[in-house]
Amino acid sequence: MKESKKEGDTKKKLEEFGEGVLQEIEKGKGPKFVTLSRSRSNVRYDEKKGILSLGGNSEERNFVNVGQAKRFMQTMAIASKCHKFISENLHTTIRGLFYQLKYSLGEDIDENIFNEQAESNPLVEDLEVSLGVKREDLNLNANRKGVLAGNMRVIDHFGGERIEIDTSKQGRSGWAIPSDVDNEIEFVDVKAKFVLVVEKDAVWQRLNEDGFWKKENCILITPQGQASRGIRRLIRKLADMGLPVYVFNDADAWGWYIYWTIKTGSMNLAYIGNEIATPEARFIGVTMKDIENYDFLKKLVMKANEVDIKRAQEMLQYPWINRHKEWVAELQKVIKTKTKLEQDTLQAPKLTFIDDYIREKVKKKDFLP
Amino acid sequence: MKESKKEGDTKKKLEEFGEGVLQEIEKGKGPKFVTLSRSRSNVRYDEKKGILSLGGNSEERNFVNVGQAKRFMQTMAIASKCHKFISENLHTTIRGLFYQLKYSLGEDIDENIFNEQAESNPLVEDLEVSLGVKREDLNLNANRKGVLAGNMRVIDHFGGERIEIDTSKQGRSGWAIPSDVDNEIEFVDVKAKFVLVVEKDAVWQRLNEDGFWKKENCILITPQGQASRGIRRLIRKLADMGLPVYVFNDADAWGWYIYWTIKTGSMNLAYIGNEIATPEARFIGVTMKDIENYDFLKKLVMKANEVDIKRAQEMLQYPWINRHKEWVAELQKVIKTKTKLEQDTLQAPKLTFIDDYIREKVKKKDFLP
Numbered sequence: 001m002k003e004s005k006k007e008g009d010t011k012k013k014l015e016e017f018g019e020g021v022l023q024e025i026e027k028g029k030g031p032k033f034v035t036l037s038r039s040r041s042n043v044r045y046d047e048k049k050g051i052l053s054l055g056g057n058s059e060e061r062n063f064v065n066v067g068q069a070k071r072f073m074q075t076m077a078i079a080s081k082c083h084k085f086i087s088e089n090l091h092t093t094i095r096g097l098f099y100q101l102k103y104s105l106g107e108d109i110d111e112n113i114f115n116e117q118a119e120s121n122p123l124v125e126d127l128e129v130s131l132g133v134k135r136e137d138l139n140l141n142a143n144r145k146g147v148l149a150g151n152m153r154v155i156d157h158f159g160g161e162r163i164e165i166d167t168s169k170q171g172r173s174g175w176a177i178p179s180d181v182d183n184e185i186e187f188v189d190v191k192a193k194f195v196l197v198v199e200k201d202a203v204w205q206r207l208n209e210d211g212f213w214k215k216e217n218c219i220l221i222t223p224q225g226q227a228s229r230g231i232r233r234l235i236r237k238l239a240d241m242g243l244p245v246y247v248f249n250d251a252d253a254w255g256w257y258i259y260w261t262i263k264t265g266s267m268n269l270a271y272i273g274n275e276i277a278t279p280e281a282r283f284i285g286v287t288m289k290d291i292e293n294y295d296f297l298k299k300l301v302m303k304a305n306e307v308d309i310k311r312a313q314e315m316l317q318y319p320w321i322n323r324h325k326e327w328v329a330e331l332q333k334v335i336k337t338k339t340k341l342e343q344d345t346l347q348a349p350k351l352t353f354i355d356d357y358i359r360e361k362v363k364k365k366d367f368l369p
Numbered sequence: 370m371k372e373s374k375k376e377g378d379t380k381k382k383l384e385e386f387g388e389g390v391l392q393e394i395e396k397g398k399g400p401k402f403v404t405l406s407r408s409r410s411n412v413r414y415d416e417k418k419g420i421l422s423l424g425g426n427s428e429e430r431n432f433v434n435v436g437q438a439k440r441f442m443q444t445m446a447i448a449s450k451c452h453k454f455i456s457e458n459l460h461t462t463i464r465g466l467f468y469q470l471k472y473s474l475g476e477d478i479d480e481n482i483f484n485e486q487a488e489s490n491p492l493v494e495d496l497e498v499s500l501g502v503k504r505e506d507l508n509l510n511a512n513r514k515g516v517l518a519g520n521m522r523v524i525d526h527f528g529g530e531r532i533e534i535d536t537s538k539q540g541r542s543g544w545a546i547p548s549d550v551d552n553e554i555e556f557v558d559v560k561a562k563f564v565l566v567v568e569k570d571a572v573w574q575r576l577n578e579d580g581f582w583k584k585e586n587c588i589l590i591t592p593q594g595q596a597s598r599g600i601r602r603l604i605r606k607l608a609d610m611g612l613p614v615y616v617f618n619d620a621d622a623w624g625w626y627i628y629w630t631i632k633t634g635s636m637n638l639a640y641i642g643n644e645i646a647t648p649e650a651r652f653i654g655v656t657m658k659d660i661e662n663y664d665f666l667k668k669l670v671m672k673a674n675e676v677d678i679k680r681a682q683e684m685l686q687y688p689w690i691n692r693h694k695e696w697v698a699e700l701q702k703v704i705k706t707k708t709k710l711e712q713d714t715l716q717a718p719k720l721t722f723i724d725d726y727i728r729e730k731v732k733k734k735d736f737l738p
Contacts, residue, residue, distance in 0.1 A: 085720070091578055093571045096716040103665055103717035112668070141574060147545050156540030159580050163540040171525030171532040173545040176516050179574070202462045205510060205548070209460055211528050296472055299481070347465040348472035351454070 010137040014083045017131060021063075021076065030064030031072070035130040036271065038122075043270040045320045050279030052265045054129075061126065074113060075123045077101055082127070085139035091180075093141050094121055129271050134229075136180035142229045147174030147201070149208050150219035155186040167219075174208065177221070181234045187241075192219045195238050196284075196358065199225065199249040199258055203343050203354065212355050216362070219243070225254075227262050229269070232276035235262060245281040246367065248358060251288055251330075252304070252340040253311035259283050264320055282367035284358060286341050288333040294357075300345040304338050324369045379506040383452045386500060390432075390445065399433030400441070404499040405640065407491075412639040414689045419648030421634045423498075430495065443482060444492045446470055451496070454508035460549075462510050463493055498640050503598075505549035511598045516543030516570070518577050519588035524555040536588075543577065546590070550603045556610075561588045564607045565653075565727065568594065568618040568627055572712050572723065581724050585731070588612070594623075596631050598638070601645035604631060614650040615736065617727065620657055620699075621673070621709040622680035628652050633689055651736035653727060655710050657702040663726075669714040673707050693738045 017033065024031040036042065037057040044055045063072040081100055085092060092100075098117040114120055128135055135142065148167055154175065156163040167175045178185065196218045198204045204222035207213070213220040219238060223231045239245050247262055249255030265277035291297045304312075312331040315321045322328055334340060346354040361367065386402065393400040405411065406426040413424045432441040450469055454461060461469075467486040483489055497504055504511065517536055523544065525532040536544045547554065565587045567573045573591035576582070582589040588607060592600045608614050616631055618624030634646035660666045673681075681700040684690045691697055703709060715723040730736065 088720070090720045092575060092716055092720055093713070095571065095711075095713045096575070096720065099669055099711075099714050099717040100720075103668060141571065144570065144574075154540075156542070158540040159578065161540075163538055165538075165540060165542070169532055169534075170545075171523075171527040171530075171534060172547045173525070173534070176539075176542040176545045178541045201513065202464065202510065205513075206461060206465070209528065299472060300468055342464075342468075344462070344464045345468050347461055348468040351457070351459045351461055351465065351469075 010131070010133045011083065011086045013131045013133060014079050014086070017079060018076070018083075030062055032060050032062045033075075033130050034058050034060055035126045038125060038129070038271055040267060043267050045264070045318075046273070049274070049277075050264060050320070051273040051277035052267060052270045053273040054270050070113065071123060074101075074119065075126055077113070078120060078123050079127055082138040082140065091139045091141050094124055094135070097124070097140060125271065134182075134233075134272055134275065136229070136233075137183060141179040144177060144179040144230050145225070145228050146177045146221065146223045146231045147204065148177055148219060148221045148234075149174045150192050150213045151217060152190040152192065152219065153188050155188060157184040157186075168214070172205065172208065174204070174220075174222075177228075177231055177234060179228070179230045181230050181237065187237065190219070190238070190241055190243070191217070192243060193217045194244045194246060194362070195219045195221065195235065197227075197235065197245065197247045197262065197281075198222045198343075199247075199255055200343060203248070206347065206351065206354055207358075210352055210355050212358070215355075216359065223258065223262075226258055229276060232262060232265075232269075232278070235278050235281070236276055239278045239280050245278050246284040246358075246362065247281055248284045248343060249286075250340070250342045251286045251290075251334070252342070253308040255343075256311065256315060260315075260321070282369065284361050284367055286343050286346065287368060288330055288337070288339070288341065291341065296349055297341065297345060300348055301337075301339040301341055304334055304340040308340050309335055309338065326368045330368060379500070379502045380452065380455045382500045382502060383448050383455070386448060387445070387452075399431055401429050401431045402444075402499050403427050403429055404495045407494060407498070407640055409636060412636050414633070414687075415642070418643070418646075419633060419689070420642040420646035421636060421639045422642040423639050439482065440492060443470075443488065444495055446482070447489060447492050448496055451507040451509070458508075460508045460510050463490055463504070466493070466509060494640065503551075503602075503641055503644065505551060505598070505602075510548035513546060513548040513599050514594070514597050515546045515590065515592045515600045516573065517546055517588060517590045517603075518543045519561050519582045520586060521559040521561065521588065522557050524557060526553040526555075537583070541574065541577065543573070543589075543591075546597075546600055546603060548597070548599045550599050550606065556606065559588070559607070559610055559612070560586070561612060562586045563613045563615060563731070564588045564590065564604060566596075566604065566614065566616045566631065566650075567591045567712075568616075568624055569712060572617070575716065575720065575723055576727075579721055579724050581727070584724075585728065592627065592631075595627055598645060601631060601634075601638075601647070604647050604650070605645055608647045608649050614647050615653040615727075615731065616650055617653045617712060618655075619709070619711045620655045620659075620703070621711070622677045624655075624712075625680065625684060629684075629690070651738065653730050653736055655712050655715065656737060657699055657706070657708075657710065660710065665718055666710065666714060669717055670706075670708040670710050673703055673709040677709050678704055678707065695737045699737060 021031040036054045037059050042055045042057040046053045062068050098120045101114040151168050154165040201222045201224045247259045263281045265273040312334045316331050346357050390400040405423045406428050411424045411426040415422045431437050467489045470483040520537050523534040570591045570593045616628045632650040634642040681703045715726050
C-alpha cells in the first residue's frame with residue numbers, strides 16, 4: 001500500500017503539536033500556537049503565482065488569555081479527535097466532528113464546551129493553517145460532487161484493499177471524484193493531452209456519449225456546478241502533470257464564478273490557494289464573442305438578470321480580471337447588451353455541435369485568459 | 370447488445386403517433402390525441418397500490434381548435450425531435466431539446482414557435498402520458514445524482530460497447546447512478562439481501578468506508594438529498610427483484626419529504642407513479658422516538674425551524690400518512706417539542722455507531738411504515 005501521507009505526516013504533526021503544548025506547560029510557560037488570519041483584509045492576489053492567497057498577518061492563540069482559553073481548549077479537542085480518526089483510519093465530516101465534540105470531549109471532561117458548529121469550523125481551519133495540512137489530511141471529508149472520464153487509471157487504497165479503477169471504462173456514469181484525491185489515491189497512466197472541465201453534468205453526458213474524450217484524448221470532468229475542494233485539487237494535480245486545463249462554462253455570473261474559482265482559488269479557501277488554484281486554466285467558452293462567430297446563437301441569447309450584471313460589474317473591479325482586455329470586453333458586452341448565453345445552446349443546430357465547437361476552439365487556441 | 374426498449378417500443382410508438390395524425394388528416398378529420406390531466410385535482414392517492422397516481426380525467430388535444438393548434442404543432446415538433454434523437458442514438462435534456470426547438474423546427478419551418486422552455490416542458494409530459502413512455506425513453510436525460518455500492522454488476526450498453534461495472538469494486542467513489550436505468554442498462558447478479566437508502570452522501574461515505582454493505586450484504590444507495598427520477602426508478606426495480614427497501618434520513622422536513630417521495634411518489638410525477646414509487650419502503654430512522662432509546666441523542670437534538678413544524682402539520686393532514694399511528698406520534702413529537710434530529714448525530718459516541726444502529730434496527734425490524 002502506498003505510504004499514507006497522513007500516517008507519515010499529519011499524524012506526526014498533530015503529535016508534535018500536542019507535545020509542544022505539553023512541554024510549554026511543563027516549563028511553566030503559557031502554551032500557544034500561531035496561525036494566519038483568514039479575514040478578508042489578509043487575503044491578497046499573488047501576482048507572481050496568479051492566485052488568491054493569505055498575506056503574512058499571523059495570529060497567536062494563547063491558552064493563558066481569558067478571551068482565548070476556551071477556544072484554545074476547543075482546538076486541542078479537535079486535534080485530539082482528528083488524531084483519533086487518523087489512528088482508526090476512519091473518516092468523517094466537520095459535521096460529524098462537531099457532533100463528537102458536542103457529545104463528549106473524552107473520558108475526563110463532561111462539560112459541554114461546544115454548542116454550535118460555527119464554533120468548531122474556524123478552529124479546524126486554524127489547525128489546518130497552523131500545521132500546514134488540509135482538512136482532508138485530518139480525515140475530514142468535504143462535500144464531493146462531480147465525475148470524470150478519460151484515459152487514466154486510479155488506484156484507490158480503500159478499506160485495506162487496492163482497488164484499481166479504469167476511468168475509461170465507466171460507461172455513462174463516469175468515475176465519481178472523491179473528497180480527498182491526495183491521501184490513499186494514486187493517478188497512473190494519465191495519457192490524455194488536456195483536461196476539459198465542463199460546468200454542467202448534462203453537457204458532460206452529451207460529450208461522454210459522443211466519446212469526445214476518446215476522440216480528442218482528454219480528461220473530461222464536470223464539477224456539476226461549483227467545483228468542490230476535491231475537484232479543484234484534482235485539476236491542480238493534473239495541471240502539475242503538464243496537462244493544459246480548459247474550462248467550458250455558461251457565459252453568466254455563475255459560469256464565470258466557477259471558472260475564476262478554479263483558476264485563482266477563492267477568498268474563503270485562500271489559505272490553501274497554492275494547492276487548489278490552477279492559474280494555467282483557460283476559458284474555452286461560451287463567450288459573448290461567440291455570438292459574432294456563430295450566427296445561430298443570436299436567436300438563443302437570454303436576458304441577463306440583475307445578478308449577472310452586478311457580477312460582471314464587480315468582476316471588472318478585480319485587478320486579476322481587469323488586467324485581461326479580453327475579459328473586460330466580454331463583461332462589458334454583457335453589461336451593455338444585458339444578455340447572456342448558456343453552453344446548452346450549442347446543441348441547437350445538432351446535438352453533436354458542442355463537440356465541433358470545442359474541437360475548433362482547442363485547435364485554434366481560441367481561449368479567454 | 371440487449372434489445373433497446375426504445376428501438377422496439379418508443380420509436381415505434383412515435384411513428385404510430387405520427388401516422389395516426391397523418392391518417393386523420395387524409396380522412397379529412399381534425400387530428401387529435403388524448404392525454405391525462407396532470408393538474409392537482411386529478412392527482413389521487415391510490416389506496417390499493419399505496420402510491421400517488423393520476424385519476425381518469427383525460428384531455429383531448431385537437432389540431433382544429435384555435436386555442437390548441439399551436440400547442441398541437443409544438444407537440445408534433447417535439448415528437449419529431451425525439452424520434453430523431455432515438456434514431457441517432459443520442460441523448461439530450463429537456464433544455465437541449467428546447468434550444469433545438471427554438472433554433473429551428475426543420476427544413477421547412479422558419480418561424481420561431483418556441484420562446485420559453487415553459488412551453489415545451491408540459492408538452493413533453495403530454496407526450497409521455499399519451500404514449501405511455503417516460504421521458505428517458507424519449508432520449509431525454511433528467512438530472513442525475515447519487516451513488517451506489519453493493520454486490521451486483523451493471524451491464525452498461527454504452528456507445529456501442531458492452532461495459533461491465535462491478536458495483537462492489539468502486540472503492541470510495543461508488544457507482545454514479547445514471548439518469549436512465551431502464552434502456553441499455555442491465556442489473557445482474559444482484560446478490561444483496563436488502564437496499565439501504567441513505568439521505569446524505571457524508572453518511573453513505575461513512576458506511577461505505579466501514580464496508581457496511583459488504584458485512585450486511587446490502588445495496589447501499591445515497592440520493593445525495595432528494596432522489597432523482599433515475600434513483601426512484603432504480604429503487605423500484607430493486608424492490609421488484611424482491612429486496613426490502615429501508616430509508617435512512619434526517620428526522621426533519623427534508624428527510625421526511627425524501628422518504629415519502631420514494632415511497633408514494635410525488636404530485637408532480639404522479640403520471641409515472643407506477644414506475645417510480647416504492648410503497649414497500651420502510652423508514653429506518655432517525656426518529657424522535659430514538660431519543661428515548663439512545664440516551665446520548667438527548668444532548669444532540671436541534672431546534673426545529675418553522676419549515677419543519679409546518680411540514681409536520683401538513684403531513685398530518687395527508688390520509689396516506691395519518692393512517693399510520695407511528696407517523697402521527699412521530700410528527701406530533703416534533704410539533705410538541707419543537708426539536709428535530711440529524712442522522713449525523715449517530716457518529717457522536719463513535720464514528721462506527723451508525724453501523725450498529727442500522728444493524729440493530731434491521732434485525733428488530735424496527736421501522737416506521
